[in-house]
Amino acid sequence: MSAGGQAAALDQKIGSGLKDRTKQALGDEFLRKAVAYTTDKLKTGRLQAMDMFGDWEAWRDRGKAIREHTINHLDYYLSQFADNVTKKGGNVYFCNGSSDAVSTFMEIADKQKAKLVAKGKSMVSEEIHLNHHLEQRNIEAIETDLGEYILQLAKETPSHLIIPAIHKNKQQIATLFTEASGQHFEPETKVLAEYARKKLRNYFLESDIGLTGCNFGVAETGSVTLVENEGNGRMVSTLPKVHVVVMGMERLVPTMEDLEVVLNMLARSATGQKLTTYTSLVTGPKRPEDLDGPEELHVIILDNGRSQQLGDPIFQEVLHCIRCAACLNVCPVYRHVGGHTYGTTYSGPIGAVLTPLIQQDMKEAGTLSYASSLCGACYEACPMKIPLHDMLVHLRHRKVKMKLTALPERIAFKSYQTVFGNITLFKLATKMGYYMQKPLVRGGMIKSGPPPISGWTQSRFLPMLPKKSFRDRWGDLQKELAAKNTAGARAKGGHAK
Template sequence: MSLKAETDKQLIGTGLKRRTEEALANEFLRKAVSFTTDKLKTGKLQATDEFGSWEAWRERGREIRKHVVENLDYYLTQFSDNVAKAGGNVYFCSTGEEAVQTFLDIAKKRDAKLVAKGKSMVSEEIRLNHRLEEQGIEAIETDLGEYILQLAQETPSHLIIPAIHKNKQQIADLFSNEAGETFAPDTKVLAGYARGRLRNYFLEADIGLTGCNFGVAESGAITLVSNEGNGRMVSTVPPCHVVIMGMERLVPTYDDLEVMLNLLARSATGQKLTTYTSMITGPRREGELDGPEELHLIILDNGRSAQLGDPVFQEVLHCIRCAACLNACPVYRHVGGHTYGSVYSGPIGAVLTPLLQQDMKEAGQLAYASSLCGACYEACPVKIPLHDMLVQLRARKVKQGFTPLAERIAFKTFQTAFGHVKLYKLAARSAYYALKPFAKRGYLKKAPGPAAGWTQSRHFPMLAERPFRDRWSELQRELKRQPAKAASAANEADAHANQEQPPQGGRQHD
């Protein structure tokens, strides 16, 4: 199975079915993803139980994010003014292309040839590495998971554990190939190699690039959280630090930051606090021992502001990218992140990707990559109703006419039949006789035509020979004529129905 980057808009929807089938056929991937997401989920539950009053913290988190997003213009101004006061340069970019050009201009002025990158989903979103490569600038990922993926030429398949689908042997093969010597699939050996290799990049890089977990509006502090310490190296060792952040990633005050850091660490990895939490306010000042000479902050819109004011989708901007919804999602846990064909995967990716790309035709297909069970909402530390949004996205796709012709005809027919009693009765009778040859002991084991998907992994109950409404009216009539006899006949019919069992080799429809 090829897990190479498929970030091209055209491939998101068109390739979804193929990628899903490939992922489902990849037993290793399925086991690896569900093993790690299970661990993350269990860690989260423990951390939130220990914490106590988790629901109250979630509610507080939701209120903070809601307040920020509702007053985004105010906090963006306050934050950017404070970053500038501290000596940083601020750039607002409407599109990914603008952000890339801004970065290239900074790199050109510094004659940069090497960029050391900390983990940044926004830079993945705008495909920055690809563009830097075109310009002859080498960009090296310094987050271990991202470094592994860079060697494998793949995109992240999880928001916080990008190489969730790789095992030690695969990583050892990648490192051996890179180093020209053979490494054992041993965590210490592999981490040791990566550490030694990356250290030089920190020292030699012309620019350090990071994302921003939260910008603190009251001070202009850029908050970075990481478990590897590479974010701290990238933001302090190279002479120039460039930060790329989504425009919504703000909190008003340090008090609010405390709430969000608790929610983020516990939801993401089950930690009380992430190992390294850095707050960077401006470049190095006179007399300070470390820090970059220049700090540049690129604030990216790229489809985010289009959600402001939208009664349904504005809340998607509350997301703090903790990935708890991925870990809880039964679809993600079976197929992993590359299936989504977007840098943002799982339930949040299925909502965010079509909205940011403003593309319901292709990216809108992701709205169907969900069972709508609501586990994502339960897991979300800021209570984003992703399952409701997925339903609304499906409705939007239908309204915009992007559903296949066969589906539109099927639903039109369904609407017509259900709108007229006589037609409905006729359709129900016809369906019974059409399906009868495929039924066995009251169940359909293999449904015909487009309905086959329903019976691939479960048995579907056969339509009743006599519809309930006919039996009900007859029973009412009988009850009026001979009450005792009618009641006994009804009980007998119930007992008979309860004895019907589905054929072996599948499970009942649920």
């Protein structure tokens, strides 16, 4: 099985379970309110930060230019970054797929005889299902990001790129902490945070390996940039003797000057902050004069289908993403159903595009392209101007061309093409449709019906077809206008033209 296939096998059945997960999410009133409330707050913060920042469109253009240049010359900057990490005493590993990355991490863990891994937030480690593989090797992995830790106790995956536990409330968290500790906790933020702080502190001190992701690698210095608001990333990257970074191959900027631009845009787009509370630049392992830091630094750079998008005129821009999650916060689909509905690591519009591309799976993951209204709100919010809505249309087209859509759907659209391509058939169909709908119409609306109508009417009503179509009414209006013109001309003693 390929690396992408292994990852897909560990994910849920993405396409086949999408409708069931959507139905479940729509029936969860708390989830819908929690997701809507938090995404509204994040969206408002982003808009306020944009207004304060000045000419946001100019910054978007600058950010896009940086990412475009980097991806167009990715081979050069990857080589420069790896060379500089090595010069500073670090180790770099290029991994083609998820299985390669997992094997590389296991080799490092075996060398250290590791039994405990303290993890900072890392979506790439979720992508390769590292925790699952560590568990199989009897290596304990502890998530130290508070949201991730909550989900680890709940045995769930992140449902948002930057706020993993967006769908949990204080009562649910208190229940999880009570079950995990044997102590009773009231659903109060200060109490819950204090317990998590004390509990996680021991893991920072006792872990054999600290693992983090990488927001940006700086090619000119070989630095790994980590941004977070809790301080756990700084603990994980300094207290354990070994620091392992797992990063996607596209997460680079050429210079420190470029880093300043994307960091400003990341914080404002993600949470509305001017800058995240903790911004750490890790450049090599601990030096003799340093008071703290890891004795070893290992950087695992993952491809996992990303290089397949290089040179693609449609999809290369997906590699420009800086994982700010602004697209999730404005997406009407995500805001109604949350991240778990997507059934994969990356949710929202970016997930619907990225997942089928990196998994190279149009049959299952390609179905996510339909989890979108194609409204374009994601493009308007994206600081890098990635046209995700256009990419979703192209993914749908790719799925259709590969004949991976359901047979009834293909027959329906073939019939649609035939009818709309022939004016006589079109007129006949609209007249027949009026009479055929009558058994389903109640009070001028279609409120229920057989599939596929039921897929629409289970959450909204369908307007009935009028007896006279727009074309018929337009023809009548043209005749009335012609008659008035003729009558007016005769009244003046002229001739109708």
